[in-house]
Every structure is written in C-alpha cells, then in structure tokens.
Amino acid sequence: MKQLAEILKEKGLKVTPQRLAVYSALINTNTHPSAETIYQTLLNDNPSISLATVYKTLDSFKSAKLVKELNVCSEHSNYDADTSKHQHIVCTKCQRVFDIHCDNSNIDYNKIEEQSGFKIVDETITFYGLCSNCQKE
Amino acid sequence: MKQLAEILKEKGLKVTPQRLAVYSALINTNTHPSAETIYQTLLNDNPSISLATVYKTLDSFKSAKLVKELNVCSEHSNYDADTSKHQHIVCTKCQRVFDIHCDNSNIDYNKIEEQSGFKIVDETITFYGLCSNCQKE
DNA sequence: CTCCTTATTAATAATTATTATTAATTAATA
DNA sequence: TATTAATTAATAATAATTATTAATAAGGAG
Numbered sequence: 001m002k003q004l005a006e007i008l009k010e011k012g013l014k015v016t017p018q019r020l021a022v023y024s025a026l027i028n029t030n031t032h033p034s035a036e037t038i039y040q041t042l043l044n045d046n047p048s049i050s051l052a053t054v055y056k057t058l059d060s061f062k063s064a065k066l067v068k069e070l071n072v073c074s075e076h077s078n079y080d081a082d083t084s085k086h087q088h089i090v091c092t093k094c095q096r097v098f099d100i101h102c103d104n105s106n107i108d109y110n111k112i113e114e115q116s117g118f119k120i121v122d123e124t125i126t127f128y129g130l131c132s133n134c135q136k137e
Numbered sequence: 138m139k140q141l142a143e144i145l146k147e148k149g150l151k152v153t154p155q156r157l158a159v160y161s162a163l164i165n166t167n168t169h170p171s172a173e174t175i176y177q178t179l180l181n182d183n184p185s186i187s188l189a190t191v192y193k194t195l196d197s198f199k200s201a202k203l204v205k206e207l208n209v210c211s212e213h214s215n216y217d218a219d220t221s222k223h224q225h226i227v228c229t230k231c232q233r234v235f236d237i238h239c240d241n242s243n244i245d246y247n248k249i250e251e252q253s254g255f256k257i258v259d260e261t262i263t264f265y266g267l268c269s270n271c272q273k274e
Numbered sequence: 275c276t277c278c279t280t281a282t283t284a285a286t287a288a289t290t291a292t293t294a295t296t297a298a299t300t301a302a303t304a
Numbered sequence: 305t306a307t308t309a310a311t312t313a314a315t316a317a318t319a320a321t322t323a324t325t326a327a328t329a330a331g332g333a334g
Contacts, residue, residue: 014301014310036291050313055292057311071208074321076291089253100253106243116226116237117269124263132254151281151330173320187284192321194282211292213320 011064021046022057026067026081032088032097034076072097072126087124091131100127148201158183159194163204163218169225169234171213209234209263224261228268237264 004023005015013019025038033041039054058079061067070078072090078097080088089100102125109120141160142152150156162175170178172195176188195216198204207215209227215234217225226237239262246257 016301016311018312034291048313050315052293052314053312059293060311069211071211074206074208074214077211089249089255089257091255092258098253100249102244102249104241104244107239107241112226112237112239112264113266116235118226118228118264118266119272120226120264120266121229122265124261124265126261126263127249127255127257128259128261129250129255129257135256153282153330155283171320185284187286189285189322190283196322197282 007066011066013060013064013066018046018049018053019057019060021049022054023061023066023081026079030098032070032078032080032099034078036076038079070097070124087126089127089129091134092128093130093134096131098131144203148203150197150201150203155183155186155190156194156197158186159191160198160203160218163216167235169207169215169217169236171215173213175216207234207261224263226264226266228271229265230267230271233268235268 004020004027008015008019008023021042022038025041026033029041035051035054035058038058039049039051042049042054058067058069061079061081062069065083066081068080068083070080070088072078072088073095075095080097082099087100087102087104088097090097104125107123112118113120141157141164145152145156145160158179159175162178163170166178172188172191175195176186176191179186179191195204195206198216199206202220203218205217205220207217207225209215209225210232212232217234219236224237224239224241225234227234241262244260249255250257
C-alpha cells in the first residue's frame with residue numbers, strides 16, 4: 001500500500017484514504033469498472049465513502065494522467081488504471097471490459113492527419129463481442 | 138425523399154414524417170450528431186417534434202441496423218447513418234465527429250478471439266485530436 | 275376510399291449518470 | 305501542534321435518456 005501513496009504524491013495529489021481506496025480498487029481488477037461499481041466495491045471496507053467522492057477522485061486521477069476514462073458503452077464511463085497503450089474488448093451482455101493487445105502497427109497517422117486536417121493526440125481501438133462466460137447461455 | 142421511405146419499409150419500419158426527418162438529418166451531415174443536435178436541427182422545419190421521439194426513432198433505427206450508435210465521448214451518444222465499416226476522428230474541442238478510412242487489415246481477429254475467449258462481433262477505431270478549425274486558436 | 279387496428283407521436287414525468295454546493299473534516303507543512 | 309488549504313460527505317442540481325399515457329396517424333382489410 002506504501003507504493004500507491006508514493007504514486008499519488010509524485011503526481012502532486014494529496015494522499016487520502018479515499019484516494020488510496022479508489023486507486024487500489026482500480027488496480028486490483030482487470031475489468032475496468034464504472035464509478036458506481038467502484039463505489040459498491042468500496043462500500044464494504046469504507047462504508048462512509050460518498051459516490052461523489054469516487055467521481056471527484058476519478059476526475060483528479062484523470063487530470064493527473066493516472067487513469068484513463070473509457071467510452072465503450074453509452075450507459076456510463078469506465079476507468080482504466082493502465083495508461084499504457086493497449087486495447088479493450090467489451091462483452092455486449094455482461095458489459096465487462098477487458099484488456100487486449102493487438103497489432104496496430106500499420107496505422108499511418110501522418111496519412112490520417114493529412115486527410116483529416118486533424119492533429120491526432122489519442123486513439124482507441126475497441127472490440128465488442130460475447131465473453132466466454134456469456135457464450136455459455 | 139422517395140428512396141428514404143423505401144429504405145425504412147425494407148427494414149420493416151412504419152414510415153412517418155418524423156422518421157423521414159430524422160433519417161434525412163442524419164444522411165445530410167457528415168458530423169454524426171447527437172440526439173439533441175438532431176432535435177435542434179429538425180425544430181426549424183418540424184417545430185412540433187419531440188426530443189423523446191428523436192430518441193425513440195434513433196433506437197428503432199439502431200435495432201433495424203439502419204444507424205450505428207457511437208460512443209466517442211462520455212457526454213452523449215452520436216449517431217451514424219453509414220453502417221459500413223469505417224473509422225472516426227473526434228475533435229476534443231468542438232466535439233464534432235468525422236469519418237476517416239484507415240488501414241486496419243493487419244488486425245488478427247482469430248488471435249484476439251483465442252487470447253480473450255470472446256466471439257467478436259464488432260469493432261471500433263477512433264482517433265482524437267484537434268480539428269483544423271480548432272487548431273487556429 | 276373509408277374503417278379498424280395497432281404503432282407512433284407529443285407531452286410530460288421519471289430515471290440514471292454525473293456534477294455542483296457547502297459545511298465539516300483532514301492532510302501537509304510550518 | 306496549529307494553520308491553511310484541499311478534500312470529504314451529504315445533498316441538491318443538472319444533463320442525458322427512458323417510461324408513461326392519451327391522442328394521433330399509418331397501412332392493411334373490406
């Protein structure tokens with residue numbers, strides 16, 4: 001748990017029990033939960049935490065580039081504590097979001113920038129389908 | 138306008154002025170508007186249309202595979218009347234969404250399915266950046 | 275072409291996700 | 305340890321979307 005506090009400090013964030021709880025909840029799952037899901041998870045050990053605090057904390061983390069907000073479904077945002085470049089796969093039934101790594105080395109950013117006139121700063125690749133659990137039904 | 142009615146019929150949708158209006162609004166723009174934006178656009182010619190009707194109509198179109206719902210930002214959904222395979226680029230400032238075509242032929246779906254256990258049914262690739270207009274500021 | 279059945283619409287209320295407000299509390303530094 | 309400023313919990317407020325319902329209109333049967 002010591003390391004987490006260090007990471008927050010390095011990013012200039014004040015260390016609080018709530019922030020440590022949110023960050024460790026994000027780190028200890030591979031399904032990139034929503035704010036509500038994080039909140040429900042934390043309620044066990046931290047019954048006085050507020051949902052608004054979870055949102056505010058996630059927003060702080062986002063500003064500090066400590067987490068990324070994922071727009072993989074229309075109902076809510078999901079959050080990912082792994083900010084390195086990777087992709088996601090989403091189950092259209094249970095809504096869970098998993099990491100994958102796929103080769104996208106042939107994307108020609110210069111060409112896209114030329115054609116669109118944009119200056120590209122980010123990219124997401126997301127696959128949708130049925131997870132192995134949900135296929136069994 | 139004749140063709141639009143035909144398209145709706147083919148998809149088993151009852152043809153109404155509201156549906157024709159929503160569909161043609163979607164076809165006559167390349168920025169993949171939100172429900173609210175479509176609603177505002179339609180208000181000119183169709184001052185009695187309801188926002189809830191726009192949502193319901195978009196949902197019918199989605200079920201009929203006539204439009205795709207895009208999850209490119211957390212604030213709202215965007216809608217695309219082009220259901221063929223292509224990609225999008227989103228301006229992080231003005232929030233507009235444009236089409237692009239990028240080569241993603243080296244994505245190995247079988248490999249991703251093997252590694253994840255998923256059965257893939259869809260895929261989105263989205264780039265984020267500043268559009269040429271918004272760069273001038 | 276008109277009637278009938280049923281789906282669609284407009285108006286509105288309700289819901290869900292998220293953000294703002296504020297007073298009380300807590301973390302970091304002196 | 306006291307001070308100060310940021311954070312928190314509680315709650316209200318907002319924005320996007322969905323549900324409800326009574327009125328209306330589309331499309332087929334006669």
